[in-house]
Amino acid sequence: MASRKWTPQQRLKQSQAIQSWQPWNNSTGARSEAGKAISAKNADKGKGWAQMRALHKQLNALLRESKHCLENMA
Numbered sequence: 001m002a003s004r005k006w007t008p009q010q011r012l013k014q015s016q017a018i019q020s021w022q023p024w025n026n027s028t029g030a031r032s033e034a035g036k037a038i039s040a041k042n043a044d045k046g047k048g049w050a051q052m053r054a055l056h057k058q059l060n061a062l063l064r065e066s067k068h069c070l071e072n073m074a
Contacts, residue, residue, distance in 0.1 A: 006014070030036040 030039045
């Protein structure tokens, strides 16, 4: 899907419309405790994967070292 090409006039008109609507004034965010708990986790989505990758690299290094030791014993 091609992105929309805005002309300078269209950008100005859209900007003025948004300024008149001020949608940010109606933003409420999560209201229930369950919703607040879910939104509180938004910033943590990538942390688990980064830790998993680091552990994976450590495990691979240990396995390579073990393989090398076993090959030298034979």
